Amino acid sequence: MGTAAAGVTATEVLCFRVAAETLALPAAEVAEIIRLRPVTRLPQGPASLLGLIALRGGILPVVSLAGLLGLAQAAATPAARIIVLQRGQRVGLLVDAVAGLAPAAGQRRLELAPLLARDFAQALRRAEAPPPAPTAAPAAAPEQALALLGFTLAGQHYALPLERVLEVARMPAEVTGLPAADAAMTGVMQRRGGLLPLVSLRALLGLPAPDRREARIIVARLGGRPGGHRVGLVVDALQAIWRVPGEAVEPVPAVLTRGAGEARIEAIVRHDGGRRLVSILSTEGLFDPATAARLLTGPDQDAHAMTSEDGTAEGQQFILFRLGAEHYGLPVATVDEVIRHPPALTRVPRAPDFLLGVMTLRGRVVPVIDQRRRFEVAGQAGGRGRIIVVTVDGLQAGFAVDAASELRRIAAAEIAPVPALGDEAGGQVFDRVATLAGDGRMVLLIEPRALLDRAERDLLAGIAAAVPAA
Incomplete structure (x- = not known):
């Protein structure tokens, strides 16, 4: 729990210990003091940068004061604290212990600014510039490659167009069953603030029932409007993301487009130089017209969680x-x-x-x-x-x-x-x-x-x- 630095006077300092030394900072520069918590390490950063933590809705970089001073960072004890400073952008200083507030007279003041400037000079200069724009999607290749998410069912390889996949997830320990549901409906689970219907792709394809303990869920989008209608497709295992050239995709002979189940195979991909054949499914062809109509006229499970105000996909x-x-x-x-x-x-x-x-x-x-x-x-x-x-x-x-x-x-x-x-x-x-x-x-x-x-x-x-x- 944080300790606020409100109510201090300009003549007070916060005293703390690092590597057996007692140092002080102006108390007015301290935003709060928090207990040590796990940090996310930032690779390729300066040695004194321990990593990042989430704090008060923002991201706080945490710096080892021992590292800034050129001292060895001792193993943290329960007394260790992070002093959160407000200096244009927030920085957290890891110290061995906080001693408390004291009058400024007679205390050894820490000159922090030159230490930060030495280790983080390039970064502090970059902070004044606007952040770079995220990398845009690469231009489409001349052969218009098709992006697919591959998975297996009963030892066979299948794929869905990646543009229809929202995310993947593990099968939850417990699934809520639905009374009087057909064989393909596995149940429902809580996901992203709504109920996600789970459907067995094995059942849709007329394959024998699986052992679901190691199954995975592909959360896919149904219909043309983004965000509103989701379904969780239960598969045996995920394989990989593939991008295949358009000429590797072939239509399925009409006699093979529907098996014993409900779902249709839309195309066949010759993958790995033709050594592997992958059946492509489409979300539009997963269900017969009656089932699809029921799903698409039902309530939007996640209209608020996954769409913005103008109805476009968010994130x-x-x-x-x-x-x-x-x-x-x-x-x-x-x-x-x-x-x-x-x-x-x-x-x-x-x-x-x-x-x-x-x-x-x-x-x-x-x-x-x-x-x-x-x-x-x-x-x-x-x-x-x-x-x-x-x-x-x-x-x-x-x-x-x-x-x-x-x-x-x-x-x-x-x-x-x-x-x-x-x-x-x-x-x-x-x-x-x-x-x-x-x-x-x-x-x-x-x-x-x-x-x-x-x-x-x-x-x-x-x-x-x-x-x-x-």
């Missing part, structure tokens, strides 16, 4: 991924695809240590970057993880991450700019931060163009040109 869709204990987000529009980490990569002699190697992806050589090493994440990743393939200024690169955990639409109200307290690289890479409604997680949103600086882009482009495709 932006992100791929959320994990490195260690931290979560990050990339705009879906800039992601080519998400794939499993291959068993082996081709090593590149004399390559920098962040380059794991190269892989061949549909005839193209793609450099793979160790994002754990780039973001200085401690420990070892468990399992092979995922590779997020992104095209940055015409260069396609893969970023190895521990897990690609979610596809999620984040409302504009959940997103705030990152406070400009980081070095030039860190401040560019993480331009925004989202505090997710529901679980309160803080997710650093990445500016894709800044994932590779100019020298690294030139280096990787040279590697991709030098290594022949398999």
Whole structure:
């Protein structure tokens, strides 16, 4: 719980301890004092920047005072506190303990301004400039690539157009059943302030009933109007995001368009050079006309949560991924695809240590970057993880991450700019931060163009040109 600094006089100072020293700051500069809480680390920031926390509806950068003073940061004790300063933009100082208010005479004053200017000079200059605009969606390729979300049902591969997918979620422990519902209706769950109907895609396709314990839910949009009508489609497992060229999509022979179930297969994709056939479903073809009419004339479950005043979809869709204990987000529009980490990569002699190697992806050589090493994440990743393939200024690169955990639409109200307290690289890479409604997680949103600086882009482009495709 915070302690306000109201009612102090101009001659009073706040005394605190750091590394066995007692220092003081003018009490009038202190907004509040709070207990230590978990911080979201900002990779590539100055060593003294511990990370970010959410506070009073904003984002607060937390700085180690010991680090600013060039001292070793001792392990935090229950007495540790964060002193929140109001100096144009708020900054939190982590100290070992707060001693209390005292007269200014005889106290050793901390000259904080030159310390912050030394560690954060570039960031403080950037703070005076307007924040950069978020990366726009890349221009459509000449062959008009189709973005798909892949999943499996009964061992077979299926996909939905990504533009119809709002987010993905885990199956809840308990689902509320509906009396007299048909076999395809799994039940309803609470989601985003409303009730989300859950429908079994296995049942719609006439497949045998699954074991639902490890199932996933694809929250999809029905009908032409964004936001109003959602349905949760229960699938066995998620696969990846794919972008496939238009010529790889073929119509389904008429005799195969409807099986024993209700849903229709709209097209077939020859994926991975034709080695895998993926059946594409469309949200319009999931239900027979009578069922679709009932769903689309029902109440809008989330008209307020997911739409703005003019009725357009609110927020932006992100791929959320994990490195260690931290979560990050990339705009879906800039992601080519998400794939499993291959068993082996081709090593590149004399390559920098962040380059794991190269892989061949549909005839193209793609450099793979160790994002754990780039973001200085401690420990070892468990399992092979995922590779997020992104095209940055015409260069396609893969970023190895521990897990690609979610596809999620984040409302504009959940997103705030990152406070400009980081070095030039860190401040560019993480331009925004989202505090997710529901679980309160803080997710650093990445500016894709800044994932590779100019020298690294030139280096990787040279590697991709030098290594022949398999």
